[in-house]
Amino acid sequence: VAHDVVLAGAADRDLTKLAEYEAIGGYRALAKARSLPAQAVIDELMASELRGRGGAFFPTGRKWAFIPKPDQNPNPHYLVVNADESEPGSFKDNEIMSRVPHRFIEGCLITAHAVESTRVFIYVRGEYTGPFEVLTAALDELRDRGDILGGVSIVVHRGAGAYICGEETALLESLEGKRGQPRTKPPYPAIEGLYDSPTVVNNVETVATVPPIVEMGGAEYAKLGVADSRGTRVVSISGHVQRPGNYEIENGTSMRALIYDLGGGVPHGRDLKAVIPGGSSTVILRYDEIDVGYDFNSLLALNTAMGSAGVVALDDRCCMVQLGIRISEFYEHESCGKCTPCREGTRWMTQILRRLEAGDAEQHELDLLLDVCDRINGKCLCPLGETAAVAVASYVDKFRGEFQQHVDEGRCPFGDSSPLHNVLAPVAMHTHSPVAEVPA
């Protein structure tokens, strides 16, 4: 099932070393790209049908084509790489940066050539000390290699702990040294991005896929995968599987194969209950919905998404109300506070879910939970609150009977036999936004 493109060669060699990467033809795609006009590289990406691997699935070639030509906008062009991977369930960019840093850097340099930029900023989440050190070492090795760098400067910029900075405009705010709160769109970053200049923001995996595409040719790459989901994807598999880890697959591989062939199935002889298909933001799938291709259209037909490719398997001990609490608490903690429906709504969601779990909730509160979700949807500047609402509403939708049982029985039917029972979330520790005591 596995298919190596982005991670090609990493199993046999230490590709963090420049010499090793060059030995397998590394940086040849860059030379090929630079021998072509920028537009020809964009055309190659168009032909590859590559779509963004950060989760939004936007066609990469089209994004690059949006960048105004220097005669249309005199400001410098920037390439900003989103390496703020923070979606619960996703750890693929961590592995890509750690194992194939030079392929990733080569992708940065090819992309810079395609969008006529000489300044690249890689925004790495602050917690990723490991990938930061690998990237820094890789760039150190390139310091005297003007033939590779070609006058392009690459700065690795470290975040400081904020999920929201994975949203591209929040990332740009943060990179400009501000609080990481999303901007209104439009204008999109391609027109007014970093310091109001034309900016391409691409995900790590997207960028790391560029060298193989240039090397094999866009049309050849597009032979992999299925319609609307060409090529490969590095999928993060975690939770209740025997062999959790990152696996590069051809798009369209069945979800069942991911869980049972690659992941080795559910440990301890337990049964699969549910699968989060693309990171915590996506609509959950029941155990009987996994005979589906892991690709954009197949998952869309089930109203869900590949997102950032974080597949999380849950076994039959797991309580879906407890899952709702933990996910809701995450988004409550990470809400930037700019839009009221998200800031307040995620807090209300947590409160109602906690009452359900405690067995204190009345029937109308279950409807209220869905109502709160509905009042977040489509009413915020960025998708953070919306994804919290969509995810939690999907737990109710797919496991309605279980939520109803909490109301009817006045208790959690799973209790502490569920591994998600009483898990302490950081939101309970919050010291950054103290809540004022309101006098009675």
Added chain:
Amino acid sequence: VSTYYDEVQELKAQYPDWRSATLPALRLAQERHGYLSSEALRDCADALGTTPAFCEAVASFYDMFHLAPVGRHMVEVCTNVSCALVGAQQVLEAFEQELGVRAGETTEDGEVTLRPIECLGGCGWATIVSVDHHYRTHVQPEDVARIVEELRGGA
């Protein structure tokens, strides 16, 4: 030996605008002072050429910046879903027991702060514990005593 001020000037030079050096300058200030005390924020503001209020306003947004004192060592246990599914809560509780503090607290001697943290991006290697910002993978409750001993020993 370069001073903090000089290091921040070098950071500023990497970017199209000095403002982009704010996060790296705060990180550096925190490394020097242990946390972002008013003195640290003042140094940061001086080096950036802005006000301490601006620095504090930015710092207060981010989880990794500390505006109150923390321990010399930081132990952060990921308790998001993938880690929780394989026992992160038990790992957190083992640290509470071993360190004699509740999550969110610092040991009396000021050595270690323990806190739960949101997804660290290591879900397949759960449970992830970030010890002084370096990841320990596949941590089980029985590994906790050794990790604490290492911290205490190296202190």
